[in-house]
Amino acid sequence: MRSVASVDVIRKLRSPIAIVCQSLRHMGLSSILIVVQLFFGFLSLLLAIGLFFGINSFANQVQFLMPNNTLSINVDISTHAMDGNRTSYRKLLALKQKIAQLNDVAGIGMYDLSSSFGFTQAPENEVGKLPMSQFSTQPIALVSNTFVQHMKVATQGEPLSAITHFSRKNSKVFPIWVGSALASQYPLGTRLIAMTYYTPPVGSTAEATVDEMPCQVVGIISSDAEFFANNGANLGAFSLQSCTNLILGPVSMFMWNKKSSEANLILSDNMQVYPLPGKEAELKANIYAILHQRKMHGMVHSVEDQLNALAKQQKPSIVSTFLVAVSLLSLSVLGHISVLLSSLIKRRKEFGIRLLIGARKASLLQLVMAEILGLYVLALILSLGIMLNLSDWLDKWLVVINLPTILLAVGITLFLSLLASIIPLRRLSRQTTVRLIQGE
Amino acid sequence: MALIELSHVSKTYGKGETAFRALRDVTLSIDQAEKVAIIGRSGSGKSTLLHILAGIDTVTDGSYCFMGQAMRGISQNQAADLRNTHFGIVVQQFALIKEYTVVENVELPLLYRGVPKRQARKKALAMLERVGLHRFEKRRPYELSGGQQQRVGIARALVNEPEVLLADEPTGALDQTTAAEILALFDEIHRSGLCLIIVTHDLEVAHSCQRIIQIADGQVVTP
Numbered sequence: 123m124r125s126v127a128s129v130d131v132i133r134k135l136r137s138p139i140a141i142v143c144q145s146l147r148h149m150g151l152s153s154i155l156i157v158v159q160l161f162f163g164f165l166s167l168l169l170a171i172g173l174f175f176g177i178n179s180f181a182n183q184v185q186f187l188m189p190n191n192t193l194s195i196n197v198d199i200s201t202h203a204m205d206g207n208r209t210s211y212r213k214l215l216a217l218k219q220k221i222a223q224l225n226d227v228a229g230i231g232m233y234d235l236s237s238s239f240g241f242t243q244a245p246e247n248e249v250g251k252l253p254m255s256q257f258s259t260q261p262i263a264l265v266s267n268t269f270v271q272h273m274k275v276a277t278q279g280e281p282l283s284a285i286t287h288f289s290r291k292n293s294k295v296f297p298i299w300v301g302s303a304l305a306s307q308y309p310l311g312t313r314l315i316a317m318t319y320y321t322p323p324v325g326s327t328a329e330a331t332v333d334e335m336p337c338q339v340v341g342i343i344s345s346d347a348e349f350f351a352n353n354g355a356n357l358g359a360f361s362l363q364s365c366t367n368l369i370l371g372p373v374s375m376f377m378w379n380k381k382s383s384e385a386n387l388i389l390s391d392n393m394q395v396y397p398l399p400g401k402e403a404e405l406k407a408n409i410y411a412i413l414h415q416r417k418m419h420g421m422v423h424s425v426e427d428q429l430n431a432l433a434k435q436q437k438p439s440i441v442s443t444f445l446v447a448v449s450l451l452s453l454s455v456l457g458h459i460s461v462l463l464s465s466l467i468k469r470r471k472e473f474g475i476r477l478l479i480g481a482r483k484a485s486l487l488q489l490v491m492a493e494i495l496g497l498y499v500l501a502l503i504l505s506l507g508i509m510l511n512l513s514d515w516l517d518k519w520l521v522v523i524n525l526p527t528i529l530l531a532v533g534i535t536l537f538l539s540l541l542a543s544i545i546p547l548r549r550l551s552r553q554t555t556v557r558l559i560q561g562e
Numbered sequence: 563m564a565l566i567e568l569s570h571v572s573k574t575y576g577k578g579e580t581a582f583r584a585l586r587d588v589t590l591s592i593d594q595a596e597k598v599a600i601i602g603r604s605g606s607g608k609s610t611l612l613h614i615l616a617g618i619d620t621v622t623d624g625s626y627c628f629m630g631q632a633m634r635g636i637s638q639n640q641a642a643d644l645r646n647t648h649f650g651i652v653v654q655q656f657a658l659i660k661e662y663t664v665v666e667n668v669e670l671p672l673l674y675r676g677v678p679k680r681q682a683r684k685k686a687l688a689m690l691e692r693v694g695l696h697r698f699e700k701r702r703p704y705e706l707s708g709g710q711q712q713r714v715g716i717a718r719a720l721v722n723e724p725e726v727l728l729a730d731e732p733t734g735a736l737d738q739t740t741a742a743e744i745l746a747l748f749d750e751i752h753r754s755g756l757c758l759i760i761v762t763h764d765l766e767v768a769h770s771c772q773r774i775i776q777i778a779d780g781q782v783v784t785p
């Protein structure tokens with residue numbers, strides 16, 4: 123007879139605001155309740171998903187940059203003060219050379235202390251096989267946006283040919299490695315400010331490495347000396363705070379400017395070794411033997427070990443955010459059902475009237491669905507607004523808020539809220555017209 | 563051919579021991595442009611009959627033909643479409659959506675029919691003018707008196723230009739003067755050629771009609 127059974131709805135769908143108004147008009151407080159429930163449910167779900175994906179994508183990118191069989195040697199050089207650092211740096215270089223001579227080594231790099239001034243060297247004859255060669259012999263670039271400002275102040279007009287800064291937002295990769303890659307774009311002699319995630323020794327290591335670098339480092343900033351002193355550079359390599367710490371960074375910069383020895387604390391260092399295929403275990407044992415022989419303390423981890431450690435470290439937070447999300451969403455679903463049921467009961471008379479004047483039952487269901495969708499969109503806008511505003515901060519905690527995670531969270535909550543609407547809507551559709559019209 | 567034809571219609575509510583026969587063997591026909599009163603005591607089955615006529619409820623036995631078409635076996639959607647296009651229904655408690663303004667209430671049947679919004683609004687306003695409420699279009703139903711609300715109900719019932727106006731105790735909630743005004747309005751509507759079926763237990767209302775059908779215990783009785 124006519125195809126427009128739900129004109130009322132279609133007309134309103136043209137404007138989401140109108141739908142929300144319509145819902146508020148008909149459901150009053152109930153609709154606000156639905157919005158609030160959806161809001162928190164969505165927020166927590168997005169957080170959980172963002173964290174889950176954040177850690178995974180971080181791990182993926184680490185693996186992209188580092189071959190899986192890469193071994194990290196975390197060496198304890200336990201030194202204080204500048205002189206000691208120079209000594210320990212020499213010790214490290216010697217260690218590196220010794221390890222490089224091992225038969226099962228395909229390549230070796232020093233990525234923390236040394237890669238700040240970066241070099242990765244492979245034995246001449248192995249260069250072709252070295253998957254990490256793109257990182258070799260390059261100085262490091264800068265880290266956070268805010269730092270750039272601080273550094274401009276701190277260098278007091280010292281001319282810089284390039285300030286490269288790195289934000290985790292654009293590239294979810296650990297900045298030292300990215301820095302190495304970025305710096306390869308600069309010509310020899312470019313004056314760069316280097317940002318590292320722990321405090322390098324001014325005047326000792328810096329000097330030593332400057333000689334080996336194609337670029338000139340005019341400043342080095344550490345973001346979180348203490349954190350790394352306590353946790354070891356290796357662990358810290360997976361911590362985000364270290365890269366974007368906005369407080370400790372400038373403080374270290376200030377101290378560096380003052381040439382304060384307290385800022386020059388190194389407790390450990392980190393090298394990357396690339397074993398020949400199938401030689402991982404052997405190499406690991408050999409490195410331990412060398413460390414032992416030289417009376418140096420150190421740990422040798424595979425990338426996998428480190429990523430597993432990261433995953434293990436983050437597991438409780440992923441699990442707990444998911445638990446929170448699941449409970450909030452269940453609450454939201456239950457609340458949704460009960461609010462909807464009670465509002466449908468309250469609206470029986472209205473539905474009866476609509477039927478009386480010739481609305482089809484399907485159009486009533488569509489009307490309610492459209493209103494629910496309207497409320498859903500409102501909740502979505504509110505929570506997305508908040509999450510996107512917090513995304514920089516969340517990023518530090520490895521929580522990624524991007525299109526895929528948003529879409530996933532939207533999909534799940536939309537599905538749940540539609541699911542939650544089925545029971546009330548079925549109940550509505552089972553009512554006979556007479557009973558609805560009588561408002562019973 | 564009569565507009566409405568009921569033959570041997572029965573309506574039973576419930577099943578088994580609790581079964582209740584609200585209508586028994588009702589046979590009647592109503593012509594186009596007739597003005598009929600259905601009277602009877604409370605509980606006699608008047609509203610049930612009206613619901614069946616309007617396609618809100620279905621018969622248990624017998625047959626109901628509207629405009630020559632058998633109503634038995636039509637779908638819920640078809641019944642809804644019939645109500646929308648061929649019937650105007652007015653009830654005792656006005657049945658207005660309180661969240662909507664007067665004009666929004668009146669234009670709703672047009673929107674369900676698929677009439678564009680602007681056109682619907684225009685028609686609804688014209689109809690409000692016809693029932694003497696053109697200055698009240700922006701008000702909410704509860705801001706109107708009972709008589710005015712019933713006029714809104716009538717405007718809404720007429721806006722789709724139906725063949726039949728069905729009214730269930732339209733003056734039941736109104737005082738005498740207001741009721742008289744509503745009756746006058748019905749009169750005018752009838753003169754424009756509509757079939758009017760008014761359920762009432764008010765004899766004064768009944769006597770304003772050309773024909774009276776009396777129902778007692780679900781059966782048509784000759785007065």
Ligand SMILES: Nc1ncnc2c1ncn2[C@@H]1O[C@H](COP(=O)(O)OP(=O)(O)O)[C@@H](O)[C@H]1O
Nearest residue numbers: 575576582584603604605606607608609610611
């Ligand atoms: N849905 C129903 N279920 C059971 N009995 C009903 C139902 N609707 C009406 N009845 C009964 O049918 C009889 C006729 O009701 P109704 O048509 O509303 O009477 P009237 O409108 O004449 O007062 C009443 O006794 C009423 O109790």
Ligand SMILES: [Mg+2]
Nearest residue numbers: 608609610730
């Ligand atoms: Mg009745």
